Amino acid sequence: MRTGTIPRVFGTAAALAALLTTALAAPAVAERSTTPGRAPAEAAAPADFTHPGVLVSRPQLDFVRGRIQAGAQPWKSAYDQMMGSKYASLTRTAKPRAVVECGSYSNPNNGCTDEREDAIAAYTLSLAWYITQDSRYAQKAIQIMDAWSAVIKDHTNSNAPLQTGWAGSSWPRAAEIIKYTYSSWPGSGRFGTMLRNVYLPEVTNGSHSNGNWELSMTEAAIGIAVFLEDRAAYDKAVGKFRGRVPAYIYVTADGSLPKVAPGSGLDTRAKVINYWQGQSTFMDGLSQETCRDLTHTGYGLSAISHIAETSRIQGQDLYPEIADRLRHAMGLHAKHQLGTPVPSSLCGGSLKDNLGPVTEVGFNALANRLGYAMTNTQTLTERQRPAGSNNLFVAWETLTHANNPA
Numbered sequence: 390m391r392t393g394t395i396p397r398v399f400g401t402a403a404a405l406a407a408l409l410t411t412a413l414a415a416p417a418v419a420e421r422s423t424t425p426g427r428a429p430a431e432a433a434a435p436a437d438f439t440h441p442g443v444l445v446s447r448p449q450l451d452f453v454r455g456r457i458q459a460g461a462q463p464w465k466s467a468y469d470q471m472m473g474s475k476y477a478s479l480t481r482t483a484k485p486r487a488v489v490e491c492g493s494y495s496n497p498n499n500g501c502t503d504e505r506e507d508a509i510a511a512y513t514l515s516l517a518w519y520i521t522q523d524s525r526y527a528q529k530a531i532q533i534m535d536a537w538s539a540v541i542k543d544h545t546n547s548n549a550p551l552q553t554g555w556a557g558s559s560w561p562r563a564a565e566i567i568k569y570t571y572s573s574w575p576g577s578g579r580f581g582t583m584l585r586n587v588y589l590p591e592v593t594n595g596s597h598s599n600g601n602w603e604l605s606m607t608e609a610a611i612g613i614a615v616f617l618e619d620r621a622a623y624d625k626a627v628g629k630f631r632g633r634v635p636a637y638i639y640v641t642a643d644g645s646l647p648k649v650a651p652g653s654g655l656d657t658r659a660k661v662i663n664y665w666q667g668q669s670t671f672m673d674g675l676s677q678e679t680c681r682d683l684t685h686t687g688y689g690l691s692a693i694s695h696i697a698e699t700s701r702i703q704g705q706d707l708y709p710e711i712a713d714r715l716r717h718a719m720g721l722h723a724k725h726q727l728g729t730p731v732p733s734s735l736c737g738g739s740l741k742d743n744l745g746p747v748t749e750v751g752f753n754a755l756a757n758r759l760g761y762a763m764t765n766t767q768t769l770t771e772r773q774r775p776a777g778s779n780n781l782f783v784a785w786e787t788l789t790h791a792n793n794p795a
C-alpha cells in the first residue's frame with residue numbers, strides 16, 4: 390500500500406504553481422490519431438495501491454483546496470455550488486434498506502434514489518471535509534456510510550446491476566478519502582465487507598445490456614477493488630474495461646463494423662446494427678448509444694473517464710489505450726450538442742437530450758495532460774461550468790478536475 394503524498398508530485402507551492410501555469414498555458418497540439426493496427430501498448434497493472442485513489446488523489450485534492458483558499462475560479466463557484474447542495478447538509482439522515490429494489494427506470498423505486506443520493510452525499514461530505522478540514526463533514530460522511538453498511542444485504546429487480554454500479558461508484562470515492570485522510574473510522578472494516586459481499590458480486594461479471602451498464606458496473610468494480618486492495622478484482626475490472634470500450638466507441642480503424650465485447654453474441658452484421666440502435670453508418674466517435682440519446686451516452690463516456698482516471702492514479706494509466714476513441718466521442722457529441730446540424734447519416738438527422746455534466750474528467754486528461762486539441766469539448770465543458778451532479782453517480786467534477794494538473 391502507498392499513500393499519495395504531495396512531496397512526490399509537487400515539491401513546493403511554487404512548483405505547483407509552475408505546473409499549473411504549464412498545464413494551462415501550453416499550446417494545444419494538432420489532433421492526433423492512433424495509427425491503424427498500432428494500438429498503444431497496454432499498461433501493466435501497478436504493484437501497489439495508492440490511497441486515496443478512486444477518481445481523486447491526495448495531490449488533486451490539495452490542488453483544489455489551494456484554489457479554494459485563493460478564491461480562484463472556476464473552483465470557487467464550483468465549491469459554493471457543492472456546499473449549497475442538499476448533499477453537503479450536516480443534518481442529512483441516511484435512509485438505508487436491507488434490500489434495494491429497482492425496476493426499469495427505477496420503477497419500482499424502493500430505496501433506489503435514497504441509496505444513490507446517500508452515496509453521493511457521503512462523497513460530497515468527504516470532499517467538504519478535506520477542503521475545509523472541518524471534522525463535522527467527515528463525521529457526517531461516516532454516519533451515512535455506517536448506516537448503510539449496518540443494514541444493506543441485496544439489490545433486486547431488473548435494474549439491480551445498474552443501481553449497484555451507480556451507488557457502488559460513489560461509495561468508494563467517499564470511503565477512500567475518509568479512511569486515508571481522516572483520523573478515525575472504526576467502521577471502515579464493516580464498510581469494506583459491505584462492498585465485497587453486497588456490491589462487488591453484482592458488478593464484477595459485467596453486463597451485455599447497453600454499454601453504459603457494463604461501464605458503470607466496471608467503474609464500481611475498480612473503485613471497490615482499490616478500497617479493498619483486491620488485486621484480482623482490480624485486474625478483472627481492467628479486463629472488462631479493455632473489452633468494452635472498443636465495443637462502445639467506434640473509430641474508423643475498426644473497419645466496416647464496430648468491435649463487439651467478448652461474449653456478446655453479436656456475430657452478424659444485423660445483430661451489431663440492431664445493438665447500435667439501428668445505426669448502419671459509422672464514424673469516428675460514434676457510441677453504441679448515440680442514437681438512443683445523449684444522456685445515456687454521457688453515462689458511458691463518464692464511466693470510461695472515471696475508470697481511466699482511477700487507473701492513472703493507481704499507476705496504470707489506461708488513457709493512452711483509449712484516448713483516440715474518447716476524444717473523438719467527446720468531440721462528436723459536444724459538437725452537435727453545441728448546435729452543429731446533425732447529418733441525415735447520423736441517427737436519421739436528429740439527436741435527443743444532452744450529455745450532462747460529464748466532460749470535465751476526460752477533457753482535463755486528454756486536452757490538458759495529453760495535449761489533444763479538443764475545441765468543441767472545451768467549449769461545451771466551459772459553458773457548463775460549474776458542473777454539478779446528475780444525481781446518479783456524477784458529482785462536482787469542475788471542482789475536482791477542472792484544469793487540475795495533479
